[in-house]
Every structure is written in structure tokens, then in C-alpha cells.
Amino acid sequence: MKWDAVVVGAGPAGATVAHELSKRGAKVLILEKKKLPRFKLCGGCLSARIAHLLPEGWEKQVLNKIRGGILGWRGETFIERSADREVAYIVDRANFDRFLTEKALKEGAQLWEETEFMGFSEGKTLEIFTSRGNLKADFLIGADGFYTKVGRQLGYKKKIFFRSVELPAEGDIGDKVVIDIGLVSRGYAWVFPKGNLLNVGIASTGRENLGELIGGYIRNHSLVKPKVMGKPRGWMIPFCTKYEDLQLGRGRVLLVGDAANMVDPLLGEGIYYAVKGAKLLVKALERPADDFARVYRKLVVEDFYEELLFAGKIADLAYRFQRAAFLMGKEHVLERFFHILSGGYSYKRAYITGLPEFLIELLRDLVTKTLKV
Ligand SMILES: Cc1cc2nc3c(=O)[nH]c(=O)nc-3n(C[C@H](O)[C@H](O)[C@H](O)COP(=O)(O)OP(=O)(O)OC[C@H]3O[C@@H](n4cnc5c(N)ncnc54)[C@H](O)[C@@H]3O)c2cc1C
Known part of the structure; x- marks a missing residue:
């Protein structure tokens, strides 16, 4: 046949x-x-x-x-926004x-x-x-x-691909997802709900030891406090x-x-x-x-x-200047992401609209750092 x-x-x-x-x-x-x-x-x-x-x-x-998101900086500080829809x-x-x-x-x-x-x-x-x-x-x-x-x-x-590890954990973050940046050279860590449990992971294109990093991320997360339920498992994301x-x-x-x-x-x-x-x-x-x-x-x-x-263009900037990307989250960034996820907005528009705002944030961050030195 x-x-x-x-x-x-x-x-x-x-x-x-x-x-x-x-x-x-x-x-x-x-x-x-x-x-x-x-x-x-x-x-x-x-x-x-x-x-x-x-x-x-x-x-x-x-x-x-999911009706909202939390953008975190290294599991320490957070910007939280709710969406008016799923x-x-x-x-x-x-x-x-x-x-x-x-x-x-x-x-x-x-x-x-x-x-x-x-x-x-x-x-x-x-x-x-x-x-x-x-x-x-x-x-x-x-x-x-x-x-x-x-x-x-x-x-x-x-x-080109992300290496990633993830594990199941106990805990509760309601109807939001957490995305933390500032932990790896190019990528992020996450906490997603999964039924009554959590899914915690980390992905990077760099060469970090992700198994070690995810342990520290979970131990030190100041918002979620996940309780590990299994060993980290790894896979690639092209x-x-x-x-x-x-x-x-x-x-x-x-x-x-x-x-x-x-x-x-x-x-x-x-x-x-x-x-x-x-x-x-x-x-x-x-x-x-x-x-x-x-x-x-x-x-x-x-x-x-x-x-x-x-x-990819957004990723290049956001992962290169992660602090500025995080600070920009205070503006309309999370709302824009909600729009992208819902299908009413594009990465192209987000890039074109967000670029000038990002450059201002980058400059502000540089000036703050320089004044501190
Ligand atoms: C840690 C991690 C977290 C992720 N989180 C998300 C997320 O939250 N949201 C999201 O959208 N994406 C996420 N992704 C990406 C997502 O998992 C993949 O993009 C998606 O699975 C792609 O689907 P696919 O059908 O192409 O391949 P797969 O889902 O990988 O399916 C491929 C299938 O082919 C079978 N197969 C392979 N080789 C052979 C063979 N030789 N003969 C017969 N069968 C074969 C495999 O067993 C498998 O069942 C994540 C990926 C990882 C690693």
C-alpha cells in the first residue's frame, strides 16, 4: 500500500x-x-x-x-499587571x-x-x-x-537554540505567569501554573550551568517560594x-x-x-x-x-540590556505583550513603538549607574 x-x-x-x-x-x-x-x-x-x-x-x-503577568528581576523585584481578558x-x-x-x-x-x-x-x-x-x-x-x-x-x-531545564513544584501564583530576567546571558526563567502545581524552568542560549541556576532561582525567589517536586530535566528549543x-x-x-x-x-x-x-x-x-x-x-x-x-530584534535588545528591559516593563510593555498573546498586536509594532522608549530607558539606566559610581 x-x-x-x-x-x-x-x-x-x-x-x-x-x-x-x-x-x-x-x-x-x-x-x-x-x-x-x-x-x-x-x-x-x-x-x-x-x-x-x-x-x-x-x-x-x-x-x-492566564489573566496577567509578572515580570521579575532575578526573582527579587517584580512588576505585576493584570489583563482584562484571558x-x-x-x-x-x-x-x-x-x-x-x-x-x-x-x-x-x-x-x-x-x-x-x-x-x-x-x-x-x-x-x-x-x-x-x-x-x-x-x-x-x-x-x-x-x-x-x-x-x-x-x-x-x-x-541556534535555547538550552532549557524545567521541573515540577508545589506552590501557587494564581492566574498569572512569572518571567524573570537578569539571570542568564540570553534567556529567562519562568514560573507557570500547571493545574494545582507549578512548572519552573530556565532557558538560555548561553553556556551557564542551568541545573545549578534553577536551584538557586527556586531557593531565592522572593515572591513564589516554590517547593521542588522532582529533578530538573533538560531539552532544546530551536x-x-x-x-x-x-x-x-x-x-x-x-x-x-x-x-x-x-x-x-x-x-x-x-x-x-x-x-x-x-x-x-x-x-x-x-x-x-x-x-x-x-x-x-x-x-x-x-x-x-x-x-x-x-x-528576534526585540530579543537582541532585551537580552543584551536586561536591566533596561526590566525597567521598561513599568511602562506599557506587559500590556503590549498581552495584546500580542491575544493576537491583536504584532512584534513588529511592539518593536517600532517600543524602540524609542527603550533607548530612553537605557540612557536613564546608564546615567543612574554612572551617578552611583
Ligand atoms: C522546557 C521547554 C518549555 C517550553 N515551553 C513552551 C511553552 O510554554 N509554550 C510554547 O508554545 N512552547 C514551549 N516550548 C516549545 C514547544 O515545546 C515546541 O515548540 C513544540 O513542542 C513543537 O512541537 P512539534 O510538534 O514541532 O515537536 P514535538 O512536540 O517535539 O514533537 C515531536 C514528536 O516527534 C517524535 N519523534 C521524534 N523523532 C522521531 C522518529 N525518528 N520517529 C518517530 N517519531 C519521532 C517525538 O517523540 C515527538 O512526539 C517549550 C520547550 C521546552 C523544551
């Missing part, structure tokens, strides 16, 4: 591609090396703008509704990903769990090698996350700051989600872009085209590439 598409990975990217293709009548097989529901290291924070992209019933997956949702990734995959299965997709994708060869049709035998397909979709085997066979390498970082595949082998680096370089938000990218990929396959990869790239560039680019 020949499949219309074989999708590697049952995360948000793969499950959404499989769901959308199956809805259109395609014969789709999902290969997933783990058994579902599988653990995925992740804060599980969905920005509210994802709502209209998710299949019916997704609300039942929501553990916490700006984000927390889900459990194991359950959320299984929910998305089940939606695909209901539309007729098939799932081979505990089956590893091993490689492919390109002829008239694609031959795909798996731990359960060989398959034939018209399209191969690599939605296989950071260490993408599909992407590596295409010759891609991951060049991201995209320029055109070449979008590794979308070629011919009939396409990549999506983390495999394609569809993550914002400021917050490391990947689920929204994985789902969005999956929808664009399926749209590209619907077009009568010789070069699906080119059409797919065009759609991604038109849709959200600019957002990633401007999130």
Missing part, C-alpha cells in the same frame, strides 16, 4: 498536519517513536491567539487560564498532544506508535524506512522535533531569527514545527507556530504546484516569518 503522506511525530505540528490532510480525504500515517500519551518537556503555555486554530473541544484541555492557557502536553492526534485518527489517519522513522530514499515515490518495516508514500512530513532525523537526512543542522533558519524541506519532503525551527526567539513559544505552520503546509499541498516546498516557504514567509524576525 502507498500512503499519500507519512508524518513523523505526533506533537502539535505532526498531529495538525495529519488532521488537516485526513479531513481532505488523504491516506495519512503518523509514525511516533513513543507510546501516547508521551511526556514532553514544555511549559504548555498557549497564547490565546491559538484558539481559532485548534480543533473543537480543545478548551477541555485547559488546566489554567491572554494564555496552560495545558498538559502529554494530554494535549494526544487530543490533537485523536482528532486526526477520527478523520481516518492511522497511527503507528512505538515506531521509529529511520530514513528515506527518493525515487518516483518515496521509500520510508521505519523500525516496523519499509513504506511508500507521496509525501514525507518531518514533524519530529528538535533532533529531526528527517531534517538531518536533508542536510540541515541546528545552529528558534528562527533569519530567513535561512526556516528549514522547511525540499521536493516532497517537508518539515514543520521544531524540526523547521518555527519558534520565536524571544519567549521560545513554539506550539502556536507549529500548529500555524502545519496548516500552511497543508495549504501548500493543496495548490497545483511542481515545487510544494517553494509554495510552502512563500506561505510561511507571508504569514509569520516577519513576526519571528521582529521577536
Whole structure:
């Protein structure tokens, strides 16, 4: 039997591609090396703008509704703002990903769990090698996350990424998320609610010992006082700051989600872009085209590439001058973020509007420091 598409990975990217293709009548097989529901290291924070992209019933997956944020400086001082609406949702990734995959299965997709994708060869049709035998397909979709085997066979390498660690903890921060800067060279620490518990993590592109740092962060946090419940676990978060970082595949082998680096370089938000990218990929396959990869790239560039680019520009400034970025939080920055998360504002507008304000804050901080010396 020949499949219309074989999708590697049952995360948000793969499950959404499989769901959308199956809805259109395609014969789709999902290969997933783990058994579902599988653990995925992740804060599980969905920005509210994802709502209209998710299949019916997704609300039942929501553990916490986020209505505000706290920007912290090294877990010592804080700026707190409430939003007049829900700006984000927390889900459990194991359950959320299984929910998305089940939606695909209901539309007729098939799932081979505990089956590893091993490689492919390109002829008239694609031959795909798996731990359960060989398959034939018209399209191969690599939605296989950071260490993408599909992407590596295409010759891609991951060049820029956050390293991150996270652990579960006991504690209560209500309906807000905490983001602390000033702790790592380029990145941040966070405390998110997760049901009745907390998810505490830290991510950086630098070379710090994150295992040690997260211990100190938790011990000294003056606001939350989390009680550790497990050992820190680590994973990578790739991201995209320029055109070449979008590794979308070629011919009939396409990549999506983390495999394609569809993550914002400021917050490391990947689920929204994985789902969005999956929808664009399926749209590209619907077009009568010789070069699906080119059409797919065009759609991604038109849709959200600019957002990633401007999130990167903000990240460059905010992580280079973290004190000024924190102080700027007192102004309208948190409110602007709430707007971005809700989908009513863009990183581009935030950058253009915020740049002069940021430069003033930077100058003020420099003058204060100089006067102190
Ligand atoms: C610590 C941490 C916190 C994060 N917090 C957030 C957050 O709060 N909000 C947010 O939006 N993003 C967050 N992210 C990023 C987010 O987790 C990813 O962007 C998202 O999971 C990408 O989805 P995906 O479907 O592309 O890949 P994944 O979710 O990684 O799924 C890939 C799937 O492919 C499978 N697979 C891999 N290789 C093979 C193979 N050879 N054969 C078969 N199957 C294979 C894997 O088992 C996995 O199930 C966080 C990431 C980390 C590490």
C-alpha cells in the first residue's frame, strides 16, 4: 500500500498536519517513536491567539487560564499587571498532544506508535524506512522535533537554540505567569501554573550551568517560594531569527514545527507556530504546484516569518540590556505583550513603538549607574 503522506511525530505540528490532510480525504500515517500519551518537556503555555486554530473541544484541555503577568528581576523585584481578558492557557502536553492526534485518527489517519522513522530514499515515490518495516508514500512530513532525523537526512543542522531545564513544584501564583530576567546571558526563567502545581524552568542560549541556576532561582525567589517536586530535566528549543533558519524541506519532503525551527526567539513559544505552520503546509499541498516546498516557504514567509524576525530584534535588545528591559516593563510593555498573546498586536509594532522608549530607558539606566559610581 502507498500512503499519500507519512508524518513523523505526533506533537502539535505532526498531529495538525495529519488532521488537516485526513479531513481532505488523504491516506495519512503518523509514525511516533513513543507510546501516547508521551511526556514532553514544555511549559504548555498557549497564547490565546491559538484558539481559532485548534480543533473543537480543545478548551477541555485547559488546566489554567492566564489573566496577567509578572515580570521579575532575578526573582527579587517584580512588576505585576493584570489583563482584562484571558491572554494564555496552560495545558498538559502529554494530554494535549494526544487530543490533537485523536482528532486526526477520527478523520481516518492511522497511527503507528512505538515506531521509529529511520530514513528515506527518493525515487518516483518515496521509500520510508521505519523500525516496523519499509513504506511508500507521496509525501514525507518531518514533524519530529528538535533532533529531526528527517531534517538531518536533508542536510540541515541546528545552529541556534535555547538550552532549557524545567521541573515540577508545589506552590501557587494564581492566574498569572512569572518571567524573570537578569539571570542568564540570553534567556529567562519562568514560573507557570500547571493545574494545582507549578512548572519552573530556565532557558538560555548561553553556556551557564542551568541545573545549578534553577536551584538557586527556586531557593531565592522572593515572591513564589516554590517547593521542588522532582529533578530538573533538560531539552532544546530551536528558534528562527533569519530567513535561512526556516528549514522547511525540499521536493516532497517537508518539515514543520521544531524540526523547521518555527519558534520565536524571544519567549521560545513554539506550539502556536507549529500548529500555524502545519496548516500552511497543508495549504501548500493543496495548490497545483511542481515545487510544494517553494509554495510552502512563500506561505510561511507571508504569514509569520516577519513576526519571528521582529521577536528576534526585540530579543537582541532585551537580552543584551536586561536591566533596561526590566525597567521598561513599568511602562506599557506587559500590556503590549498581552495584546500580542491575544493576537491583536504584532512584534513588529511592539518593536517600532517600543524602540524609542527603550533607548530612553537605557540612557536613564546608564546615567543612574554612572551617578552611583
Ligand atoms: C522546557 C521547554 C518549555 C517550553 N515551553 C513552551 C511553552 O510554554 N509554550 C510554547 O508554545 N512552547 C514551549 N516550548 C516549545 C514547544 O515545546 C515546541 O515548540 C513544540 O513542542 C513543537 O512541537 P512539534 O510538534 O514541532 O515537536 P514535538 O512536540 O517535539 O514533537 C515531536 C514528536 O516527534 C517524535 N519523534 C521524534 N523523532 C522521531 C522518529 N525518528 N520517529 C518517530 N517519531 C519521532 C517525538 O517523540 C515527538 O512526539 C517549550 C520547550 C521546552 C523544551
